[in-house]
Amino acid sequence: METNIYKNKDDVYGRARVEDNEELKAYYSKLAELDTGALWTVANEIEPWEPISNSVPMLWKYDELRDLVLESARLVTPGQAGRRVVYLINKQRAHVKAACGWLYAGIQVTQPGESTPAHRHKAAALRFIMEGDKGYTIVNGNKISLGVNDFVITPNSTWHEHGVDAEGKTCIWMDGLDIPLVNALEANDYAVYDDEDGQEELVPMNYSPMSYSGSGLIPVDREWDNPYSPLFKYSWESTYNALKNAAQVTDGTPYDGVIMQYSNPLTGGHVMQTMGAAMQLLKPGKRTKAHKHTGSFIYQCAKGHGYTIIDGKRYDWKERDTFCVPSWAWHEHVNLSETEDAFLFNFNDLPTITKLGLYQEKAYLENDGHQNIS
Numbered sequence: 001m002e003t004n005i006y007k008n009k010d011d012v013y014g015r016a017r018v019e020d021n022e023e024l025k026a027y028y029s030k031l032a033e034l035d036t037g038a039l040w041t042v043a044n045e046i047e048p049w050e051p052i053s054n055s056v057p058m059l060w061k062y063d064e065l066r067d068l069v070l071e072s073a074r075l076v077t078p079g080q081a082g083r084r085v086v087y088l089i090n091k092q093r094a095h096v097k098a099a100c101g102w103l104y105a106g107i108q109v110t111q112p113g114e115s116t117p118a119h120r121h122k123a124a125a126l127r128f129i130m131e132g133d134k135g136y137t138i139v140n141g142n143k144i145s146l147g148v149n150d151f152v153i154t155p156n157s158t159w160h161e162h163g164v165d166a167e168g169k170t171c172i173w174m175d176g177l178d179i180p181l182v183n184a185l186e187a188n189d190y191a192v193y194d195d196e197d198g199q200e201e202l203v204p205m206n207y208s209p210m211s212y213s214g215s216g217l218i219p220v221d222r223e224w225d226n227p228y229s230p231l232f233k234y235s236w237e238s239t240y241n242a243l244k245n246a247a248q249v250t251d252g253t254p255y256d257g258v259i260m261q262y263s264n265p266l267t268g269g270h271v272m273q274t275m276g277a278a279m280q281l282l283k284p285g286k287r288t289k290a291h292k293h294t295g296s297f298i299y300q301c302a303k304g305h306g307y308t309i310i311d312g313k314r315y316d317w318k319e320r321d322t323f324c325v326p327s328w329a330w331h332e333h334v335n336l337s338e339t340e341d342a343f344l345f346n347f348n349d350l351p352t353i354t355k356l357g358l359y360q361e362k363a364y365l366e367n368d369g370h371q372n373i374s
Contacts (some may be wrong), residue, residue, distance in 0.1 A: 005101030008031035016040040051294050051360070053326035055090045055100045057310040061318035062130075069107050069172060078116040084109055085175060088322065093180070101296025102181035103275070103349055108162075110135065111170050115163030118193030123179045124228075124272045125154040127162075128300060128345050129236075130320055134168025137161070139232050141202030144209060146171065149236030149302050151262055151279075151345070156182075157308035161198050172326035174300055174322065176347040178274045186238045193262050208232040212265050229271040236302075243281040243343070254369070257282045257333070270351040277347040282306065282335035286342075290332040293361035295353045297325045297346050304342025306335045312374040330364055330371055 018024070018040050028186040031037050069086050073284045074155070078084050087106035100103035104123075107130070110116065128151055135146035139153075139160045146152065154160045164171050180330065182188040193199060211219050212231040242257055252258035259280035262271050270276040279302065282288070290309070299308070305318035310331045316321050325331045335342040353359050364371060 013018075016043045017210050052326040053101065053296075054092050055296065055324065055326035056092050057313065057315065057324060057329060058088070058090055058099070058324060059315045059321065059323040060088055060318065066106060066172075070107050071171070073109050073170070075109050078110065082119070083116060083175075090324065095182040098184070098308050099181040099327055100298050101349060102178065102184060103296050103298055103347070104175075104177045104179040104269060105322065105324075106175045107172060107353050108175050109170065109172050110164045111163055111166045112164050113166040116161050116199065117160035117196075118159055118198045118255060119191060120157055120159045120193075121180065121190045122156050122188045123177045123182045124156040124274050125160070125270070125274060126176045126277060126347055127152040127154070128176070128277075129175045129304075130172045130174060130300075132164065132169050132171030132173075134165040134367040135171035135173075136163055136165070136199065137232075138199050139208075142208045142232060143201050143205050144233045145206055146173070146233070147236060149239070149345075151234040151236075151239070151277060153229060153232055155226070155272050156274075159193055159199055161193070176275065176277075178349070178352075181274060181349070181352065191196050193318055206311050209235065213238060218265060224231070224266060227273055229266070231265055231304050233273075234262050234271075239279050240343075243279060244341075247281050247283060247341070248354075251283070252281070253362075255291045255332070256280050257286055257288055272351065273355075274352045275347055276350045277345070280333075280346075281362070282333055284335060284340060284343070285338050286372070287334045288332045289329050290364035290371050291361060292328050292330045292364070293347055294327050294359055295350050296327050298322050298349045299325065299346045300333070302343040303341055304335060304337055304343045306333065306337070306342050308333050309371050312371050332364075332369075332371060 028038060038273060056210045072084050076084055085106035085108045090099050090214055097104055129146050129148050137144050161228050208231060242260060247258045257280050259278055262277045264271055300322045301317045301319050303319060306318040307314050308331055310325055317323055
């Protein structure tokens with residue numbers, strides 16, 4: 001592994017090698033009075049030798065959260081709350097309402113016969129469906145049915161609303177948004193649809209997934225010039241089959257097993273401009289090797305059980321548990337079952353990171369690529 005010539009944390013992350021004296025202190029005070037400062041006093045803080053994350057690894061157990069999420073349905077209506085969501089807080093990012101890095105995550109519940117008010121915002125959003133039946137979303141006039149483990153996108157500035165048919169079952173899903181990022185850029189906004197009855201359905205039900213989900217087939221009788229995917233829903237059936245088929249002919253990568261990125265079928269790129277998503281399959285007994293990279297990741301176990309080691313600490317997960325891997329944190333995944341595959345969904349900020357030229361990655365080279373658990 002790479003070593004650093006600096007011997008202690010103060011050298012790496014502290015002030016530059018300038019010792020304070022009374023004259024310098026007086027100088028700094030004069031600068032502060034003019035709302036300025038000396039760069040050498042903060043240089044190593046703002047330009048570290050390696051990336052530093054302000055987030056910490058977190059694990060949210062669904063067994064502990066589910067009853068509280070359902071209780072919110074008794075306490076407030078979707079109309080009162082706008083969006084009835086229990087949001088996830090990273091202990092080091094609470095001030096920006098982030099679950100990891102500049103990513104927001106929450107768990108939303110909608111009961112049979114309920115719907116949320118139609119709205120839009122500059123922040124992009126996505127959904128990963130956790131439980132329920134006969135749920136739906138409407139995105140820019142496209143009404144789409146929702147099933148368990150389906151992945152759904154709500155691109156920035158698109159009108160959207162959600163609901164559950166009266167004869168359906170209570171639906172719970174994970175929301176992912178780039179709200180902290182857009183707020184940091186001071187570019188967010190929010191608007192409510194003028195018609196209280198919601199959007200007019202402009203195309204037949206499931207028009208988007210039925211038009212663009214063909215295996216390599218693209219409709220030629222229409223144009224799409226938006227910077228996000230025209231496929232608003234990625235069904236669990238298609239995702240599961242794709243991963244299972246791939247697993248028959250490959251073991252995938254050493255660090256993630258068999259992993260597939262949800263993509264824009266017209267470009268092969270990420271589904272939206274600022275957030276991406278993927279699903280990975282860990283074969284029975286699989287333990288990946290450890291690596292770290294820039295970019296924040298929020299995971300949810302879609303199927304199976306296992307654990308992830310993040311910076312030397314073990315986090316056990318099973319179906320519906322959510323955890324995060326901060327940027328530049330060592331991590332590896334383990335499927336504890338010897339007979340069943342495990343599936344991990346994640347959403348991330350890789351589109352932003354890669355477009356800005358900020359992606360970097362490093363493999364863990366000690367102990368045959370595996371961390372010791374502290």
